Amino acid sequence: MSPDEIRQQLADAIRMLAHAEIVDHSGHGSARRDDRSFYINSAASVRGALTIGDIVTVDLDGTLVEGSARPPFEFHIHSEIYRVRPDVQAVMHTHPRWSTLLTMVGAPYKPVFAQGALLGEIPLVDSPMSVNTRPMGERVAATLAGGTAVLLKSHGAVVVASDVVECFALAAYLEENAYRQYMAMQIGDPYVFSEVEQQAFRERLRTPSLLRKTWDHYWSKL
Amino acid sequence: MSPDEIRQQLADAIRMLAHAEIVDHSGHGSARRDDRSFYINSAASVRGALTIGDIVTVDLDGTLVEGSARPPFEFHIHSEIYRVRPDVQAVMHTHPRWSTLLTMVGAPYKPVFAQGALLGEIPLVDSPMSVNTRPMGERVAATLAGGTAVLLKSHGAVVVASDVVECFALAAYLEENAYRQYMAMQIGDPYVFSEVEQQAFRERLRTPSLLRKTWDHYWSKL
Amino acid sequence: MSPDEIRQQLADAIRMLAHAEIVDHSGHGSARRDDRSFYINSAASVRGALTIGDIVTVDLDGTLVEGSARPPFEFHIHSEIYRVRPDVQAVMHTHPRWSTLLTMVGAPYKPVFAQGALLGEIPLVDSPMSVNTRPMGERVAATLAGGTAVLLKSHGAVVVASDVVECFALAAYLEENAYRQYMAMQIGDPYVFSEVEQQAFRERLRTPSLLRKTWDHYWSKL
Amino acid sequence: MSPDEIRQQLADAIRMLAHAEIVDHSGHGSARRDDRSFYINSAASVRGALTIGDIVTVDLDGTLVEGSARPPFEFHIHSEIYRVRPDVQAVMHTHPRWSTLLTMVGAPYKPVFAQGALLGEIPLVDSPMSVNTRPMGERVAATLAGGTAVLLKSHGAVVVASDVVECFALAAYLEENAYRQYMAMQIGDPYVFSEVEQQAFRERLRTPSLLRKTWDHYWSKL
Numbered sequence: 111m112s113p114d115e116i117r118q119q120l121a122d123a124i125r126m127l128a129h130a131e132i133v134d135h136s137g138h139g140s141a142r143r144d145d146r147s148f149y150i151n152s153a154a155s156v157r158g159a160l161t162i163g164d165i166v167t168v169d170l171d172g173t174l175v176e177g178s179a180r181p182p183f184e185f186h187i188h189s190e191i192y193r194v195r196p197d198v199q200a201v202m203h204t205h206p207r208w209s210t211l212l213t214m215v216g217a218p219y220k221p222v223f224a225q226g227a228l229l230g231e232i233p234l235v236d237s238p239m240s241v242n243t244r245p246m247g248e249r250v251a252a253t254l255a256g257g258t259a260v261l262l263k264s265h266g267a268v269v270v271a272s273d274v275v276e277c278f279a280l281a282a283y284l285e286e287n288a289y290r291q292y293m294a295m296q297i298g299d300p301y302v303f304s305e306v307e308q309q310a311f312r313e314r315l316r317t318p319s320l321l322r323k324t325w326d327h328y329w330s331k332l
Numbered sequence: 333m334s335p336d337e338i339r340q341q342l343a344d345a346i347r348m349l350a351h352a353e354i355v356d357h358s359g360h361g362s363a364r365r366d367d368r369s370f371y372i373n374s375a376a377s378v379r380g381a382l383t384i385g386d387i388v389t390v391d392l393d394g395t396l397v398e399g400s401a402r403p404p405f406e407f408h409i410h411s412e413i414y415r416v417r418p419d420v421q422a423v424m425h426t427h428p429r430w431s432t433l434l435t436m437v438g439a440p441y442k443p444v445f446a447q448g449a450l451l452g453e454i455p456l457v458d459s460p461m462s463v464n465t466r467p468m469g470e471r472v473a474a475t476l477a478g479g480t481a482v483l484l485k486s487h488g489a490v491v492v493a494s495d496v497v498e499c500f501a502l503a504a505y506l507e508e509n510a511y512r513q514y515m516a517m518q519i520g521d522p523y524v525f526s527e528v529e530q531q532a533f534r535e536r537l538r539t540p541s542l543l544r545k546t547w548d549h550y551w552s553k554l
Numbered sequence: 555m556s557p558d559e560i561r562q563q564l565a566d567a568i569r570m571l572a573h574a575e576i577v578d579h580s581g582h583g584s585a586r587r588d589d590r591s592f593y594i595n596s597a598a599s600v601r602g603a604l605t606i607g608d609i610v611t612v613d614l615d616g617t618l619v620e621g622s623a624r625p626p627f628e629f630h631i632h633s634e635i636y637r638v639r640p641d642v643q644a645v646m647h648t649h650p651r652w653s654t655l656l657t658m659v660g661a662p663y664k665p666v667f668a669q670g671a672l673l674g675e676i677p678l679v680d681s682p683m684s685v686n687t688r689p690m691g692e693r694v695a696a697t698l699a700g701g702t703a704v705l706l707k708s709h710g711a712v713v714v715a716s717d718v719v720e721c722f723a724l725a726a727y728l729e730e731n732a733y734r735q736y737m738a739m740q741i742g743d744p745y746v747f748s749e750v751e752q753q754a755f756r757e758r759l760r761t762p763s764l765l766r767k768t769w770d771h772y773w774s775k776l
Numbered sequence: 777m778s779p780d781e782i783r784q785q786l787a788d789a790i791r792m793l794a795h796a797e798i799v800d801h802s803g804h805g806s807a808r809r810d811d812r813s814f815y816i817n818s819a820a821s822v823r824g825a826l827t828i829g830d831i832v833t834v835d836l837d838g839t840l841v842e843g844s845a846r847p848p849f850e851f852h853i854h855s856e857i858y859r860v861r862p863d864v865q866a867v868m869h870t871h872p873r874w875s876t877l878l879t880m881v882g883a884p885y886k887p888v889f890a891q892g893a894l895l896g897e898i899p900l901v902d903s904p905m906s907v908n909t910r911p912m913g914e915r916v917a918a919t920l921a922g923g924t925a926v927l928l929k930s931h932g933a934v935v936v937a938s939d940v941v942e943c944f945a946l947a948a949y950l951e952e953n954a955y956r957q958y959m960a961m962q963i964g965d966p967y968v969f970s971e972v973e974q975q976a977f978r979e980r981l982r983t984p985s986l987l988r989k990t991w992d993h994y995w996s997k998l
Contacts, residue, residue, distance in 0.1 A: 135993045156996065207959075214888060214956065215964025222436060223486055224460070238890070238973060240980070264889055264967055290436065293429075295963045296740075297517045298437025301486055307460060314462070327357045330378065444658060445708055446682070512658065515651075518962075519739045520659025523708055529682060536684070545598075549579045552600065666880060667930055668904070734880065737873075741961045742881025745930055751904060758906070767820075771801040774822065 116141050116274065117149050117165040123202070123278040126328040128157035132206045132285050137266070138181075139202045140188040141274050146170055148192055148201075152179035184240055186247025187268055194251050198270040200277035203241075205266040209288035213263045217295065219288060220302040225324075226287025227303055227311035229259050229269075229280060238264040259284055279324040338363050338496065339371050339387040345424070345500040348550040350379035354428045354507050359488070360403075361424040362410040363496050368392055370414055370423075374401030406462055408469025409490055416473050420492040422499035425463075427488040431510035435485045439517065441510060442524040447546075448509025449525055449533035451481050451491075451502060460486040481506055501546040560585050560718065561593050561609040567646070567722040570772040572601035576650045576729050581710070582625075583646045584632040585718050590614055592636055592645075596623035628684055630691025631712055638695050642714040644721035647685075649710040653732035657707045661739065663732060664746040669768075670731025671747055671755035673703050673713075673724060682708040703728055723768040782807050782940065783815050783831040789868070789944040792994040794823035798872045798951050803932070804847075805868040806854040807940050812836055814858055814867075818845030850906055852913025853934055860917050864936040866943035869907075871932040875954035879929045883961065885954060886968040891990075892953025893969055893977035895925050895935075895946060904930040925950055945990040 111119070120141045127133040135157055140150040147169045151157070155164035166177030170189040174181070188201045212219055219232045233253050241250055241262070250268060254260045258280060260268045267284060271277035294300035303311070333341070342363045349355040357379055362372040369391045373379070377386035388399030392411040396403070410423045434441055441454045455475050463469055463484070472490060476482045480502060482490045489506060493499035516522035525533070555563070564585045571577040579601055584594040591613045595601070599608035610621030614633040618625070632645045656663055663676045677697045685694055685706070694712060698704045702724060704712045711728060715721035738744035747755070777785070786807045793799040801823055806816040813835045817823070821830035832843030836855040840847070854867045878885055885898045899919050907913055907928070916934060920926045924946060926934045933950060937943035960966035969977070 135989070158996070211956065211960050211963065214960040214966040216967070217964060224462070238967070238969060239976065240890075264969075290433070292963060294433050294436040297433065297514060298439060300436040301438070301460070303460060303486075310461065323357070330380070446684070512655070516655050516658040519655065519736060520661060522658040523660070523682070525682060525708075532683065545579070552602070668906075734877065738877050738880040741877065741958060742883060744880040745882070745904070747904060747930075754905065767801070774824070 113143070113149075114162065117162045119274045120149055120200075121151070121160040121162050121165055122329075123274050124151055124157055125160045126278065126325075126332065127202065127204060127281060128160070129332055130282065130285075130328060132204045132281060133157050133202075134205045136182070137202075137204050138184065138188075139274075139277070140192075140200065142192055142199045143167060145196075147175050148188055150181050150185060150188060152177070153182045154179060183242040186244055187241045187250050190244065190247030190251040191254060191268070191270060195254075195256075195270065197272065200271050200274045202269045202277050202281045203266060204269070204281050204285070206281075206285040206288065208292045209261060209267050209285055210264065211292055212288055213261050213265075217291075219261060219284075220291060220300070221287060221308050222291045222294065222300045222302060223287055224311045225283040225315060226290070227308040228316050229284050229287065230257075230308060232259045232261050232267075232284070233257065235260055235262045238262070240265075275318075275325050276321050278328075279321040282324060282328060335365070335371075336384065339384045341496045342371055342422075343373070343382040343384050343387055344551075345496050345547075346373055346379055347382045348500065348547075348554060349424065349426060349503060350382070351554055352504065352507075352550060354426045354503060355379050355424075356427045358404070359424075359426050360406070360410075361496075361499070362414075362422065364414055364421045365389060367418075369397050370410055372403050372407060372410060374399070375404045376401060405464040408466055409463045409472055412466065412469030412473040413476060413490070413492060417476075417478075417492065419494065422493050422496045424491045424499050424503045425488060426491070426503050426507070428503075428507040428510065430514045431483060431489050431507055432486065433514055434510055435483050435487075439513075441483060441506075442513060442522070443509060443530050444513045444516065444522045444524060445509050446533045447505040447537060448512075449530040450538050451506050451509065452479075452530060454481045454483050454489075454506070455479065457482055457484045460484070462487075497540075497547050498543050500550075501543040504546060504550060557587070557593075558606065561606045563718045564593055564644075565595070565604040565606050565609055566773075567718050567769075568595055568601055569604045570722065570769075570776060571646065571648060571725060572604070573776055574726065574729075574772060576648045576725060577601050577646075578649045580626070581646075581648050582628065582632075583718075583721070584636075584644065586636055586643045587611060589640075591619050592632055594625050594629060594632060596621070597626045598623060627686040630688055631685045631694055634688065634691030634695040635698060635712075635714060639698075639700075639714065641716065643716050644714065644718045646713045646721050646725045647710060648713070648725050648729070650725075650729040650732065652736045653705060653711050653729055654708065655736055656732055657705050657709075661735075663705060663728075664735060664744070665731060665752055666735045666738065666744045666746060667731050668755045669727040669759060670734075671752040672760050673728050673731065674701075674752060676703045676705050676711075676728070677701065679704055679706045682706070684709075719762075719769050720765050722772075723765040726768060726772065779809070779815075780828065783828045785940045786815055786866075787817070787826040787828050787831055788995075789940050789991075790817055790823055791826045792944065792991075792998060793868065793870060793947060794826070795998055796948065796951075796994060798870045798947060799823050799868075800871045802848070803868075803870050804850065804854075805940075805943070806858075806866065808858055808865045809833060811862075813841050814854055816847050816851060816854060818843070819848045820845060849908040852910055853907045853916050856910065856913030856917040857920060857934075857936060861920075861922075861936065863938065866937050866940045868935045868943050868947045869932060870935070870947050870951070872947075872951040872954065874958045875927060875933050875951055876930065877958055878954055879927050879931075883957075885927060885950075886957060886966070887953060887974055888957045888960065888966045888968060889953050890977045891949040891981060892956070893974040894982050895950050895953065896923075896974060898925045898927050898933075898950070899923065901926055901928045904928070906931075941984075941991050942987050944994075945987040948990060948994065
């Protein structure tokens with residue numbers, strides 16, 4: 111994909127997450143450009159109306175490489191993950207309602223529906239503070255380790271993937287699963303998928319065509 | 333009814349269930365064509381915008397008889413029920429939110445409002461896995477036995493009927509009842525209709541004109 | 555008011571309650587014509603699109619006096635109340651979500667917000683069956699006695715008043731109060747207004763201008 | 777700002793709160809004009825369609841100074857606060873759903889998300905009655921003391937600030953925080969921000985540019 115195609119895809123992904131209320135007016139997403147830089151939506155951009163013009167390029171210290179608008183204060187989430195995870199090509203920082211409610215009461219996130227199994231169990235950064243310093247970014251990256259997602263207590267979520275489409279779909283699945291977990295917790299103790307069940311869903315559902323179908327489904331709701 | 337009329341009715345039923353969020357982007361419905369084949373929406377079809385062109389015909393082994401698009405992987409739900417239930421002319425596989433939440437916490441489905449009495453108590457397939465093999469389809473059919481509906485743990489529901497309109501209405505009633513049961517469970521222990529009360533509602537409400545009124549009501553919300 | 559004005563007002567009231575999801579596709583409302591007859595929407599009428607042409611006139615035995623469409627099977631609710639309550643000029647039979655959920659778990663309706671005080675405590679008909687016979691209608695009227703409203707277990711509500719505008723507003727207040735009571739019950743034990751507080755609100759809020767303001771508010775949401 | 781600019785800003789703020797369902801058909805907001813008078817929306821104004829023409833000027837006894845429409849009966853909330861808090865330039869009286877539900881069950885309001893920290897803990901007026909007399913207004917002002925907000929049991933909220941934009945944003949944050957607190961309480965015991973965490977958010981988030989961003993965000997949803 112060309113840089114413009116990647117930036118367009120990134121803008122579309124964030125815009126869809128904003129329409130689904132998974133990103134609010136201050137979430138952000140990024141795509142790796144190379145070892146030392148990445149694309150990210152600007153701090154001031156309107157998430158629900160994002161265009162390619164809202165995507166700037168910054169290096170791993172947050173210095174602008176392309177574009178003139180300031181990146182989000184929490185760019186450290188992205189830079190510190192790109193620094194230590196060469197396999198990661200895209201990062202989403204979302205403010206998802208149901209996932210965050212689980213963190214507020216100390217309830218661990220559990221896979222309770224098919225697509226949720228693609229994320230497995232998710233570690234928690236046990237602080238509600240903003241990730242607006244390099245040490246906080248390093249803490250997020252360290253908690254993520256080799257995984258797919260991190261939850262930030264009373265704050266939000268971070269999801270990483272090997273491309274923008276997968277990152278979008280996983281960010282959506284995380285919240286879809288959390289919604290079901292939260293709603294089930296209101297009337298009882300939800301069944302958690304066994305490791306064998308999770309593995310079966312991972313093998314069957316983490317395919318390019320199904321991830322793309324999720325993208326198309328959210329696209330149709332714009 | 334002509335084959336085209338049945339396929340149109342089937343497409344309309346699935347489309348209405350999608351608009352009511354009872355079918356999501358991967359649910360499916362079918363209508364029997366004869367002893368050895370049935371109509372079903374294709375795997376790739378967009379459920380909320382379904383047309384007669386999205387309906388294909390397959391035999392009981394899932395082989396395409398008419399049309400060129402692939403049927404859903406879970407066609408076994410339909411084929412195994414048609415195989416052993418000659419009275420069944422239509423089958424809906426839905427992903428209903430509230431009904432599924434009940435299964436997630438092991439709460440049995442109970443008739444708590446008038447239309448819910450048409451379904452009675454509903455057996456559970458105690459596995460969250462996809463019904464994408466013939467043995468899993470046989471398990472669903474065996475759990476259904478001579479009944480009207482089956483719930484699939486943490487997954488969804490299957491409803492059968494003697495025609496598409498009735499199947500649609502019962503799929504809607506199942507979820508309307510589950511919604512009330514779930515909401516009541518949040519504040520207490522909902523009153524379950526007695527067998528005498530259920531029987532009275534079955535006699536009064538399972539009439540072609542009332543089932544059609546439900547169809548028309550959902551149609552008006554498209 | 556002329557008969558046509560009353561019928562128009564009745565159609566508007568039911569239509570607004572349908573848009574607020576207090577009346578569903580089978581609720582009904584009536585206005586007294588004289589000692590022996592009343593106006594009511596027909597059984598088949600579409601509640602959310604009601605016009606004056608959907609209003610028929612029946613006597614207290616349900617026999618059509620004007621119009622050609624059948625009245626609802628549950629016309630007995632209206633006729634038996636008109637028979638014994640000469641002060642009542644309008645009756646609404648609604649299917650309100652939150653009020654009904656309270657009845658499903660046996661939670662008594664309690665005044666927990668200002669407008670709810672206009673209804674006070676509300677007696678319950680302890681049966682989920684349809685009010686489609688004269689004895690059931692008499693039971694509803696006897697439970698109502700000299701009051702303003704009755705709840706029907708796992709079924710709905712009946713509200714009476716001295717004109718259509720007041721009846722509409724009280725039907726709306728009943729559900730607005732039940733919504734707050736239900737939502738508060740999810741996190742604790744809601745404060746119930748004292749008799750002195752209720753009396754103060756009744757004196758201040760049950761005025762023609764405030765009832766009309768409620769009507770106008772719902773009208774603005776059509 | 778000119779008087780017309782302040783009145784326009786006030787009308788916009790109330791209109792946005794009405795669209796967000798934080799103000800209902802009877803809430804009101806004001807902005808100080810001078811030591812002895814303030815601007816306020818009239819009692820009869822339609823909150824969701826407010827224009828500058830709906831703003832009247834009254835003195836601290838509620839007597840009209842400009843305009844011809846009657847102020848709300850509860851103008852005492854505003855006048856008694858302006859009387860004793862010379863630093864206050866704007867007051868909002870809202871009827872926020874989630875904040876009020878907390879008061880109904882006696883649950884104290886707690887800062888559980890970043891913007892909620894700008895309000896801190898909030899005192900309660902332990903009466904559901906209207907603030908339609910000077911003594912009740914004085915009671916509200918005394919409970920507020922030097923703070924930012926007061927909750928009124930089973931009734932609503934009052935927020936004060938140094939200008940209309942800040943007052944609007946704080947009224948919105950109060951309800952956004954209460955929503956999260958309520959929802960978390962349904963599944964557990966939400967984490968309350970420590971005093972250190974609250975202080976950090978107050979320093980970082982109570983800036984003119986972030987308050988204005990909140991205003992712009994709600995504006996985009998009109």
